[in-house]
Amino acid sequence: MLDEKDELILEELKKDARMSTVDIARKTGLPRVTVHERIRKLKEKGVIKHFTTLLDYGKIGTPTTAFVLVSYDPHQQVTQRKLAEKLAKLDGVYEVHILAGEWDLLLKVRGDSVEGIGRLVVDRLREIEGIGRTVTLTCFSTVKEEI
Numbered sequence: 423m424l425d426e427k428d429e430l431i432l433e434e435l436k437k438d439a440r441m442s443t444v445d446i447a448r449k450t451g452l453p454r455v456t457v458h459e460r461i462r463k464l465k466e467k468g469v470i471k472h473f474t475t476l477l478d479y480g481k482i483g484t485p486t487t488a489f490v491l492v493s494y495d496p497h498q499q500v501t502q503r504k505l506a507e508k509l510a511k512l513d514g515v516y517e518v519h520i521l522a523g524e525w526d527l528l529l530k531v532r533g534d535s536v537e538g539i540g541r542l543v544v545d546r547l548r549e550i551e552g553i554g555r556t557v558t559l560t561c562f563s564t565v566k567e568e569i
Contacts, residue, residue, distance in 0.1 A: 424469070427452055429458055436568070439473040454522075476513045476569055483515075484532040487561040488539045490547065494526035495554035502526060505552035525557075536560055 430450040434441055443461065447454040466469045479485055491507075494502045498546070502520065506527055510518040519531035529547075536561040543558050 427456070428460055428469075430446070430466060431457055432464070435461075435470070439475075451557045455564065456463040474569055479532055484535055486533050486534075486539055487562070488533075489532050490509055490531055490543060491559070492527035492529060492531040492547070493554035493556070495526040495552055496504040498552045502552070505550070508550065508552075509547070512542075512546060514538075525541075 427450070430452065431446055433445045434449055441449075443454050443457045446452075447457045450457065452460075461470070479487070487553075494505060496502075501507070506518050506520050509515055509527070509529060514531050514533055515529055516532055517528075519528040520526065521528055531539060531541055531542055539558065539560065543556055547553060547556060
């Protein structure tokens with residue numbers, strides 16, 4: 423698995439994925455060549471899936487976040503996994519999780535307003551075959567968010 427050096431490197435990359443190997447080496451006290459080689463191996467092993475950017479969604483027109491609990495209707499012709507894959511392709515849906523328990527899926531959605539989230543849920547999500555019922559939880563603010 424991961425050792426202490428890998429964890430140090432990953433912590434720095436989580437803070438800033440654009441950080442150079444030289445900067446990571448300086449902050450962790452590891453040689454630059456070691457940092458470079460370990461990042462390569464972490465990517466090769468799939469520990470690092472890809473590098474990305476954390477956006478300020480308020481500044482790009484989607485400041486409202488909500489979580490939608492979805493009940494799967496097994497009487498439809500679509501499987502739960504196929505439903506999850508279909509939902510993942512919708513604009514405004516940022517995360518889709520298949521759950522165990524009372525609810526079958528959890529979605530993280532974003533929109534321009536609570537009303538915009540409402541249009542997504544009522545006019546689009548609830549019209550999709552395989553969705554039984556939904557509960558929408560609007561987020562007041564985000565204290566911590568990792569990608």
